[in-house]
Amino acid sequence: MHEETREFILTVVRDVINLPVPERVDDALPLGEEGLGLESLAMIELVLQLEGEYGIELPEEELEPELVPDLGAFVRAVVDRRTRLAAGSPAK
Amino acid sequence: MVAESTTSDVVVITGFGVVTAFGFGADAVRDGVFGGRPGFVPVSRFDVTPFHAKKAATYEGGGPRIPGVPVKPGYTPTQAEVLYACTAEALRMAGTDAAGAPVLIGTNGDHSASRSFWTDQAEGRGPEDPRTLDSMPGRLAETLGTAFGLGRPRLAFVNACVASTNAIAHGAALIRRGLADTVVCGGAYLVTEDVFAKFDSGKALSREGVVRPFSAGRAGLLQGDGGAVLVLESARRARARGAEPLAEVAGWGMAADAYHVIKPHPRGAGLARAADTALRRAGLTPERIGYVNAHGTGTPLNDVAETAALHRIFGAHEPQVPVSSTKSSTGHMLEATGAVEAVITLLALRDGVLPPTIGFRERDPGCDLDYVPGEARPSRATHALSLNAAFGGVNAALVLSLPGNSRRDGA
Amino acid sequence: MTTSLVAAGACRVPWGPAADGLPGAAPAELPGLTGFVLSRFNPLIADVVVDCLGEPGSPHDLTTGRADRTAIVLATTYGDTTTSDVATQRLVAGQVHSPLLFFQSVTTSVLGHLARQYGITGPISCISTGADPAAEALTLADLLLAEDDADQVLVVGVETAANERVDWIHERVDEQGGFGPLPYGDAAVALLLRRGGEGTAAPKSRSWPQYGWLAPLVQLITDHDLRSSK
Structure with a gap:
């Protein structure tokens, strides 16, 4: 699930948001400047895409840059929501 | 750099028409904006169920009626109707x-x-x-010109939230260069579902239904209905036909941040440069400014950047200048905002009253100026600055002065 | 009429057979513009501006040393109709709006992007009119130079291929007269104007009808033998 989520995120960044994705991507890649370059509106778009794709809800306050500084942390947050949804507990 | 011109004419405002959520005309503005009332109501002209935000400062038929605009449930006044009503009133007031x-x-x-x-x-x-x-957009200017037998060019300015500020600045420049002796300029925006939905998706709108410019805990902007049309004239022409100038457009300036596609420069660099240009053009030093009508959208980033810009503009003088954001009352009128706020600024000068920033709760450490919170305040300001900014870091400033107070008066 | 010198210029129509033989025919499909989606309006502007001014920061960059004295005037009749109408169509279909369409729905966003790349901090104006936007843009640029708001003005004219709404409107406003022809498809022109000269008239161009109302600006480029294609 981790790999697939990560691939989906990078696909959205590249093909929907139209930002360049570096050739080598590791978990420490920052989401914002010096990394994927996701500004606030692009981040909102990415979250909308993930919510639509996986039927989950990603509350803004759980995605603050302090809590989710890099790609690895972001993927973990999404996977966590997906896992909870699959286990039947409320995704909210 | 823009130099004070010694040969060109003074630009004056001789008439205006204005529409806000509070209705038609200056008295509606006095009642709503200067009265410190928020214009925000639950939006009824389209279904807001799908959206996070629910309110906007829409005109619902309260206050003085807008001539030619029907009041019925679910009806959105058209920009053409509002511009027509404002232009008729502006020309009537100007007597031309x-x-x-x-x-x-x-x-x-x-x-x-x-x-x-x-x-x-x-x-x-x-x-x-x-x-x-x-x-x-261009058709609105075209049909307005045709309806009133006005001249050319007939242009729409489409640069977002500085659009009508730019229209006034361009009109003033045309007069100052002797390319026109009268200009009809302004702007209009009525809250529509399209634009509401875009701002909502960008999470720019306040979900608490209140706008709190410069205040701690501010959580975004709300939109509002607005329209204003001003008649600008050369002072020479106004004098020749015995018209009373209401105010001078003493200075104007525009500048870009070169910083970001959507965020303002964190120190308000472009806004400060636009204001510097406007002041230089007016031949005024910053301490002559007695009031600032801020862009003050109520978003976290704008208000800190704008405060920083004001520090840069006013330097050591800064603690004394009163600054207010009337968007706390009218909402953000997007392309119309500069024209409506020019009218509000004109009324502040003429009435000797500063409109308040409402919704203000607590001081934000990044916003440390006198924001005229809560209630209107008497004032003896003779010069005022109005600021606007748009996506892309595009900034615009106007300096308005009471007639007879600019350095070039009587030229 | 403009009393300014045309220091540089570029024009662009899309690649492909329809553009064959035209000045500014792109050799390949235009690349996307980072962070901007869906519409060709923004990539088209960025491409023609970079072609006119030179790559930002390169030895050919015409804003070097005067970026703070450079202004931008953008003229269009209909603006970015793709962004505007796709957003509305999604609304009609009951879909969630894309926040990306929020910021790119105003023309100042792409100009802000370019201003950042070049460090341009002068005035940025955008106008729309049906009646000769090219001449109006040149007049506006002249006024900025005359009023000393800038030492050079980048004039950008742009229109994307008409969609159903534009066709519907244009059929009707055309009858009222005074509204100039639209380009046949996507088209953009950029000119860099500087103070000086004794009046360079915007020619009444009968060439390049494919460029619609932008044709006089293309004519200025070809008349001055300026760089007109990559």
């Missing part, structure tokens, strides 16, 4: 037919019919809502 005057209107087009157009398309009907024609 402004024959041959250029028409400069800040608008991104009236998209209130876009939805019906595309619904008709999607359902296989031939679109027939004539309002769709006015989704082309």
Whole structure:
């Protein structure tokens, strides 16, 4: 699930948001400047895409840059929501 | 750098018409904006169920009626109607037919019919809502010019939230260079579902239904209905026909941040440069400014950046200048905001009253100026600055002065 | 009429057979513009501006040393109709709006992007009119130079291929007269104007009808033998 989520995120960044994705991507890649370059509106778009794709809800306050500084942390947050949804507990 | 001109004419405002959520005309502005009332109501002209935000400062028929605009549930006044009403009033007040005057209107087009157009398309009907024609911005200026027998050019300014500020600045420049002696300029925006939905998706709108500019805990902007048209004239022409100037457009300036596609420069660099240019053009030092009508959208980033810009503009003088954001009352009128706020600034000077920033709760450490919180305040300001900013880091400033107070008066 | 010198210029129509033989025919499909989606309006502007001014920061960059004295005037009749109408169509279909369409729905966003790349901090104006936007843009640029708001003005004219709404409107406003022809498809022109000269008239161009109302600006480029294609 981790790999697939990560691939989906990078696909959205590249093909929907139209930002360049570096050739080598590791978990420490920052989401914002010096990394994927996701500004606030692009981040909102990415979250909308993930919510639509996986039927989950990603509350803004759980995605603050302090809590989710890099790609690895972001993927973990999404996977966590997906896992909870699959286990039947409320995704909210 | 822009130099004070010694040869060109003074630009004056001799008439205006204005529409806000509080209704038609200056008294509606005095009652709502200077009275410190928020204009925000639950939006009823389209279904807000899908959206996070629910409120906007829409005109619901309260206050003085807008001539020619029907009041009925679910009806969105058109930009054309509002511009027509404002222009008729501005020309009446100015006492001129402004024959041959250029028409400069800040608008991104009236998209209130876009939805019906595309619904008709999607359902296989031939679109027939004539309002769709006015989704082309330039046509609004064109038809307004035709309706009143005005001149050319007839331009729409489409640079977002500085559009009508730019229209006024361009009109003033035309007069100052002797390329026109009268200009009809302004702007219009009526809250429409299209634009509301875009701002909502960008999470720019306050979900608590209140706008709290410069205050701690501010959580975004809300939109509002607005329109204003001003008659600008050369002081020479106004004098020749015995018209009373209401105020001078003493200075104007525009500048870009070169910083970010959507964020303002964190220190308000472009806004400060726009204001510097406007002040230099007016031949005024910053301490002569007695009031600032801020852009003050109520978003976390704008208000800190704008405060930083004001520090940069006013330097050591800064603690004394009162600054208010009337968007706390009118909402953000987008392309119309500069024209409506120019009228509010003019009224502040003429009435000797500063409109308050309402919704203000607590001090934000990044916003440390005198924001005239809560209530209007008497003032003896003779010069005022009005600021606006748009996406892309595009900034604009106007300096308005009471007649007889500018350095060039009587030139 | 303009009393300014045309220092540089570029024009662009899309690649492909329809553009064959035209000045500014792109050799390949235009690349996307980072962070901007869906519409060709923004990539088209960025491409023609970079072609006119030179790559930002390169030895050919015409803003070097005067970026703070450079202004931008953008003229269009209909603006970015793709962004505007796709957003509305999604609304009609009951879909969630894309926040990306929020910021790119105003023309100042792409100009802000370019201003950042070049460090341009002068005035940025955008106008829409049906009646000769090319001449109006040149007049506006002249006024900025005359009023000393800038030492050079980048004039950008742009229009994207008409969609159903534009066709519907244009059929009707055309009858009222005074509204100039639209380009046949996507088209953009950029000119860099500087103070000086004794009046360079915007020619009444009968060439390049494919460029619609932009044709006089293309004519200025070809008349001055300026760089007109990559």
